[in-house]
Amino acid sequence: QSLLTQPPSMSAAPGQRVAISCSGSSSNIGNNDASWYQHLPGSAPKLLIYDNNKRPSGIPDRFSGSKSGTSATLGITGLQTGDEADYYCATWDSSLTTVVFGGGTTLTVL
């Protein structure tokens, strides 16, 4: 069981907005920065958000990140069919001294 809790699946229609949550604790998200990754089958995971709310160059502003307390959220607006993928949150756990990932959220755009 992952230390970071994400909803296993979410779905929305093209053009709509989704918010994927990532719930942790004071030893991980509460005191460390969160990052988000998009993983399509057969492809390398892609960094979407780092340091809670920063986007790497090349990532469209449809993707946004936020953090409050021990939870982080990935927002995606203007959903496209190409956004169908698995999404993971990640951070460092200071107690376990390990990188921790959420269990992943499979996003369906229908």
Place this chain on the structure above:
Amino acid sequence: QLQLQESGPGLVEPSETLSLTCTVSGGSIATSGYFWGWFRRPPGKGLEWIGSIYYTGGPYYNPSLHSPVTVSVDTSRNQFSLKLNSVTAADAGLYYCARQRGYTPSGYMEVWGKGTTVSVSS
């Protein structure tokens, strides 16, 4: 543009050692401010961190791994490697290498390899 490429046998027998190499191109592995990490995704499960290393050495490992693991770096070849001893079926999956930003293994993974599939079977 930095690229990472995993390589190694796709099939390993139970109790044997899994050895993978990540070759870095488009940049030097001996660059300050980056860690180099190994990750995996078992079938039907999520991503898992295995271990990371700085180019000067001093690897860090996931303490929850059940198989003994070694991560090493070879700056002359611009590569870093993973050895997982005494593998079991639980070690099968997709293996990825990635570059992490920062001076500790806590940094985010900004560049990933495309991954390599590992099966464990006799």
